[in-house]
Amino acid sequence: MAKSVVSSVADYIASKPLPVRATLRRVRAAIRKALPRAQEAISYKIPTYRMGGRAVIYFAAWTHHYSIYPVTRTLVAALGDELTDLEIAKGTIRFSYDTPVPAALIGRIAKFRAKEAGRRRVRQA
Numbered sequence: 001m002a003k004s005v006v007s008s009v010a011d012y013i014a015s016k017p018l019p020v021r022a023t024l025r026r027v028r029a030a031i032r033k034a035l036p037r038a039q040e041a042i043s044y045k046i047p048t049y050r051m052g053g054r055a056v057i058y059f060a061a062w063t064h065h066y067s068i069y070p071v072t073r074t075l076v077a078a079l080g081d082e083l084t085d086l087e088i089a090k091g092t093i094r095f096s097y098d099t100p101v102p103a104a105l106i107g108r109i110a111k112f113r114a115k116e117a118g119r120r121r122v123r124q125a
Contacts (some may be wrong), residue, residue, distance in 0.1 A: 006042055007027060009047040011042075013047075019097075019114065023066060030101065035056065035057075045056070046059065047059050051114055052073050057070075057113045065095055065096055066094075066095050068092070068109055069092050069093075078112060079109065
C-alpha cells in the first residue's frame with residue numbers, strides 16, 4: 001500500500017496516531033508563537049518553518065518520541081542547562097511523549113534558530 005503524501009502541517013499532524021496529535025499541536029503552537037512571521041511548509045516530509053526563504057526549524061513525530069531539528073553546537077552551548085535532561089544526538093533534540101511539551105523551551109529554540117539562520121544569511125550575502 002502506498003503511503004499518503006501530506007501537503008500541510010495540519011495534514012501531517014492529522015496523519016499521526018490520535019494520542020500523538022495533541023502533543024504535535026502544542027509543538028506547532030509553540031513554534032508559531034515564537035516565530036509568528038514564519039511560513040509553514042512540509043520539507044523532507046516533516047513540518048518546516050521558514051523565514052526569508054530559509055528553513056529555520058523542523059519537527060517530526062516518531063514512535064516513541066518527537067524531535068526538533070536542526071540543533072547546532074551554538075544552540076546547545078547557549079541553552080545547555082535547559083537541555084540537560086533531553087537526548088541530543090546528530091543535530092536532533094528528542095522529547096518524550098511521556099512528559100509535558102516544554103512550550104517555552106521550544107519557543108526559545110525556535111527564536112535562537114531564527115537568529116542563527118539570519119546571521120548565516122547575512123554572512124553569505
